[in-house]
Amino acid sequence: MAHEVTVLTAGELRGLVQLDLAAVDVVERAFAALASGTVVMPPILSMAIPEANGEVDVKTAYIPGFDGFAIKVSPGFFDNPKLGLPSLNGLMILFSARTGLVEALLLDNGYLTDVRTAAAGAVAARHLAPAKVETATVIGTGIQARLQIEAAHLVRPFSRVLVWGRDMAKAEACAADIAERLKITAEAVADPARAVAQSQLVVTTTPAEHPVFKAEWLHPGLHITAMGSDQAGKNEIEPAALVAADLYVCDRVSQCEALGELRSAIAAGLWQGGTPPELGEIVTGRHPGRCSDDEITICDLTGTGAQDTAIATSTIAAARKAGAGSTILT
Amino acid sequence: MAHEVTVLTAGELRGLVQLDLAAVDVVERAFAALASGTVVMPPILSMAIPEANGEVDVKTAYIPGFDGFAIKVSPGFFDNPKLGLPSLNGLMILFSARTGLVEALLLDNGYLTDVRTAAAGAVAARHLAPAKVETATVIGTGIQARLQIEAAHLVRPFSRVLVWGRDMAKAEACAADIAERLKITAEAVADPARAVAQSQLVVTTTPAEHPVFKAEWLHPGLHITAMGSDQAGKNEIEPAALVAADLYVCDRVSQCEALGELRSAIAAGLWQGGTPPELGEIVTGRHPGRCSDDEITICDLTGTGAQDTAIATSTIAAARKAGAGSTILT
Incomplete structure (x- = not known):
């Protein structure tokens, strides 16, 4: 028929x-x-x-x-x-x-x-980033680096973006695209630690197999969205950071355990925090989420069906x- | 692009x-x-x-x-x-x-x-059924009952088909379709045990959750293709039959263990036969397959990518x- x-x-x-x-x-x-x-x-x-x-x-x-x-x-x-x-x-x-x-x-x-992945970053920023974000840093220089910043800007209209990548030329091209698209200041930087220190929001968008974000970079009032790891071999955030943060949130616990940043923290024997909350629990108010502008929050996005x-x-x-x-x- | x-x-x-x-x-x-x-x-x-x-x-x-x-x-x-x-x-x-x-x-x-599933039944019959099949029985009355018989007939041109199903009217309709399509004798039967006793080839094509084929029906010179079970809840062949047969063959061992007849035999604690051969090993001659016309063979098809x-x-x-x-x- x-x-x-x-x-x-x-x-x-x-x-x-x-x-x-x-x-x-x-x-x-x-x-x-x-x-x-x-x-x-x-x-x-x-x-x-x-x-x-x-x-x-x-x-x-x-x-x-x-x-x-x-x-x-x-x-x-x-x-x-x-x-x-x-x-x-x-x-x-x-x-x-x-x-x-x-x-x-x-x-x-x-x-x-691309759209639904970037939109998830905006959902995370909307519910977890400090109310006021002036500077955002993106680590990575690909399509999602551009789109994650564009999406986050919808919910936290920051005025400055810092871009770090292993390839400075690509970071500069990414910053130029962001500046043109959002009509804000965007610049490539050589030192990711300095960029993070100046930021209230950081998005990691790399396929890194070894952490590109160090735990020692954490500072009060920072939110990090880690969207790069979606496979067992990937890891963007140093595992100690998940433990040191005030709040670590998964898009889906079962996926983050197998494919996300949580996998590395468990493998390193560092994760003792029990079952983390999921982004949906923050969105619906089942979990309080960020409790003050000084807290440090991390959201781990693996991408869901x-x-x-x-x-x-x-x-x-x-x-x-x-x-x-x-x-x-x- | x-x-x-x-x-x-x-x-x-x-x-x-x-x-x-x-x-x-x-x-x-x-x-x-x-x-x-x-x-x-x-x-x-x-x-x-x-x-x-x-x-x-x-x-x-x-x-x-x-x-x-x-x-x-x-x-x-x-x-x-x-x-x-x-x-x-x-x-x-x-x-x-x-x-x-x-x-x-x-x-x-x-x-x-439908086509590739029926064709797999023909591959099983070609390499595992006795050289001479005069009567084939099909258990089940749906599309695959018709197609499995049509496919098997390509490689074993039997002259008679017996059809058994829980609903006699559906069995009769299925037999009529087969008779018309293949221009051979096909009849619905009330007693599957008697039908199997007269057959050299049996195909089971049901979504049964409890065996529709009893181990006591096995007889020398019989080949059975069980293609109905493709989920953990399904079971067409009484587990003892897998052990009693001279040769039990999987389309893919990892799938049959989880979804096929092998799953039930393992669950019943009956399967002690180690890793069964796969149909591909029979096809390529890596495994000898049927060694005489008197042997009893079973092929378990779960359907492969x-x-x-x-x-x-x-x-x-x-x-x-x-x-x-x-x-x-x-």
């Missing part, structure tokens, strides 16, 4: 969905749902293709009350830049949560993942409202 | 791919590859949606030497028939194994899964040769 499938190309999706407060709110609702305990979110399917220096992750989640659920496929092929292609690609498929039929193909080449279901569902609603996309009968 | 994605609808796919010896050979090569030890096949991602009596499985595998890898999504929503919809649906997505870019969307509504990658890859090659499908630029 044939049914209609909506197809949206990357260009159409870029016209429909932007990194704005609406996207942040969509992702915030996904975290709130996760805190409710009713979301079904299986472990990530992950496959390595060593011959091509590639990997592919599949994420999904069912959120009760949502009409659909997304299955998101994220390939990362890290030799692609040599071929003139981006490393990250992929698509989302939206299924009816009532019948399992394919409802929509979102051929986003990773764009919606719930964010994918939320952004895919809101995207298809926007597409239907706008009459965007094409239809295939299958 | 936009790239081209080929889209094939269910109708186009039915025109391109049939359950024939070519499909059996494609799936046989997938099993041969699995035996080589170089295939990367992660555990199945599985998510239940209890509110809709639904589940969704995601399978994949990378086979070295193949240009692409498939990600196959199989939703099963078992209240769909009440809505006039089939329970099983889904699609396959073919990615470049070199760049991770989406190459093709095979919107098959589960058709390619390698089959999906193989059928998707051969399908897209056929589509390109035929100029079938449409193209989306994304």
Whole structure:
């Protein structure tokens, strides 16, 4: 029995969905749902293709009350830049949560993942950063370095950004892009310790396998969002920092234990803090979160299928409202 | 950077791919590859949606030497028939194994899964059934009951089929379909024990949670393909039968231990046979397989991502040769 499938190309999706407060709110609702305990979110399917220096992750989640659920496929092929292609690609498929039929193909080449990942950083900053952020530092110089700063600026309109990366030229290019995009001061810096000392908000966006953020850099009134580690081999934040912070928060405990900063802290034998709270518990007020402007907070983001279901569902609603996309009968 | 994605609808796919010896050979090569030890096949991602009596499985595998890898999504929503919809649906997505870019969307509504699943039964029958099969019994009355018999008939052209199911009317309808399709004798039977006693080949195709095949039914010169169990709760073959058979073969040991008949035999404390051989080892001659026409053999099929990658890859090659499908630029 044939049914209609909506197809949206990357260009159409870029016209429909932007990194704005609406996207942040969509992702915030996904975290709130996760805190409710009713979301079904299986472990990530992950496959390595060593011959091509590639990997592919599949994420999904069912959120009760949502009409659909997304299955998101994220390939990362890290030799692609040599071929003139981006490393990250992929698509989302939206299924009816009532019948399992394919409802929509979102051929986003990773764009919606970029947006929902950055939006999660904004949710973390909104609920965990000090009320007043004047300077933000980003560690890393890739797409997410730019987008995380753009997203955080939506909820904490800081006036200055410092960018640190191993490659000074890339840090300068990243700072220039941020300055142009947000019309604020942004500069590349050579010393990340000095940058952090001047900042109230730090975002780490690297695929580092050894910490790029030292525990000794912690200072009162700092919030850190660590969004780079999403695999067992990665670690951005020195494990002692998780213990020294007043509050350490996971996007999903089961994922952070296996793939996030928490994994390294557990492996180092340092983590004795029991089960950390999840971002959704902060969002919904189940956990108090930051209690004063002097506290030090860390949020560990590994990326959840719930964010994918939320952004895919809101995207298809926007597409239907706008009459965007094409239809295939299958 | 936009790239081209080929889209094939269910109708186009039915025109391109049939359950024939070519499909059996494609799936046989997938099993041969699995035996080589170089295939990367992660555990199945599985998510239940209890509110809709639904589940969704995601399978994949990378086979070295193949240009692409498939990600196959199989939703099963078992209240769909009440809505006039089939329970099983889904699609396959073919990615470049070199760049991770989406190459093709095979919107098959589960058709390619039906074909590759039945073809695996033919591979098992080809390599494990006695050379001469006059009568085959199928237990179960659904789509796979029909397709498994059709597939097995390609490699063992038996002249008679017996069909048993809990619902005699469904068994009769299934037998009528088989008789018409294969132009052979096919009849529904009330007593599965008597049917098995007359058969050299038995295929079990049910979602049973308690055995539908008794160990006492085993007799010399019998091959059984058990393809129904693909979840931890399912069990078609009485565990004692696995021990009593001369040879028990898995499609993939790691899957059969968790999801197949082997799981029940291990749980019952009966399985002491060490690591069973895999079908690919039989196909490639690494394991001798059946040694005489009198032996009793059992093959346990849970369904592998390698089959999906193989059928998707051969399908897209056929589509390109035929100029079938449409193209989306994304």
